[in-house]
Amino acid sequence: MINLKLIETNFDEFNERLMAKKVDQNALKELLNTYEKLKEKKLELENLQAIQNSKSKEVGIKAKNKEDITILKKELEENKKSIQELNEKVTILEDELNHLASVIPNILDKDIPVGKDENENIELKKILKIPKFDFTPKPHYELGEELGWLDFERGVKLSGSRFTAIKGVGAKLNRALINFMIDFNESRGFELVNVPFLVRPEILYGTGQLPKFEDDLYKAEDDLYLIPTSEVPVTNLYNNEIIPAENLPLKMTCYSHCFRKEAGSAGKDTRGMIRQHQFEKVELVCITKQDESDKVFEDMVSCASDMLSALKLPHRHMLLCSGDTGFSAAKTIDLEVWLPSQNKYREISSISNCRDFQARRAKIRYKDGKKNILAHTLNGSSLAVGRTLIAIMENYQQEDGTIKIPEVLKKYM
Known part of the structure; x- marks a missing residue:
């Protein structure tokens, strides 16, 4: 708040x-x-x-x-x-x-550029060169169907539109990505946590999803909601707690399924796996002292970007303008990965510093001497698993329709 x-x-x-x-x-x-x-x-x-x-x-x-x-x-x-x-x-x-x-969003940091939408975001830097093909690269949904990795028809049969079944080598690669991401984040000092996928409404209020974005959430019985991201339960592990200052920063990583109605995305990315109602993500969450959150923010951006570099996926850093910055965020940097079939970069990670906005709602404080101070909370995708799978399929595709496995993932296969 x-x-x-x-x-x-x-x-x-x-x-x-x-x-x-x-x-x-x-x-x-x-x-x-x-x-x-x-x-x-x-x-x-x-x-x-x-x-x-x-x-x-x-x-x-x-x-x-x-x-x-x-x-x-x-x-x-x-x-x-x-x-x-x-x-x-x-x-x-x-x-x-x-x-x-x-229902009032977080106040932007003073250095955030004013703009209407994603078209006015600012590119900070590009990392790795985009690949050049001697053939016309196929989109991931064609590759996935031809290889038997992605089964869109049966996903729809089970659950309706924007659901996909992943099979065979595709499923193994998906699992390999999850394990690689967790290990990579742990090597950077992020502790692995495992949390429920169902939470109470006050937990969603704490991170800013309720009451503003109820239409995007799936509500279950017993006044519980399916999580839209593991940022929600992981941040709220410390809901209404006072943390000793010497224990900060708390750096956590979490694998989870995420559930979103995507109520405002009618007609967007209807083919393939770019935008799903259920998807997997490995998240980074940090709770820190106010004077350390800028440094922690930089560390989180570097962690996600270095992971993409380890996978040898071309990407860029984008500073979001005012009109594209999320409800709870004071500052956000998106990482966008190159998709050859679309001939453009697409978001694969979003790292945000929420300052004390979520901490005020969730009553997350730390004790520095005798004084209780509101903590700063940060979160970021590291990475969206499905979109990373898509990026590997498209960037590592061969002319004969096969897909190479990135070197860092081979031991996980």
């Missing part, structure tokens, strides 16, 4: 940076008005409570001196009723403010 104190101290800058993230101006004004009303009512409440304390002391003194306290007791009762009524108003305003704030 955003730091509401920023509304009071610098609303103009607060407003400008959120407008760049496509936040409705009326929603911001309503948030400000509610915040000011709450402040006003809390001040009234403090004054009434001060009066109540003062008159209570006066009653005690007069009663001890055997003076008449009838009028004072009546005033106390009336003041007590006013306090109760005002308490109710404050509670209502607090609930209203929390509801309004819960």
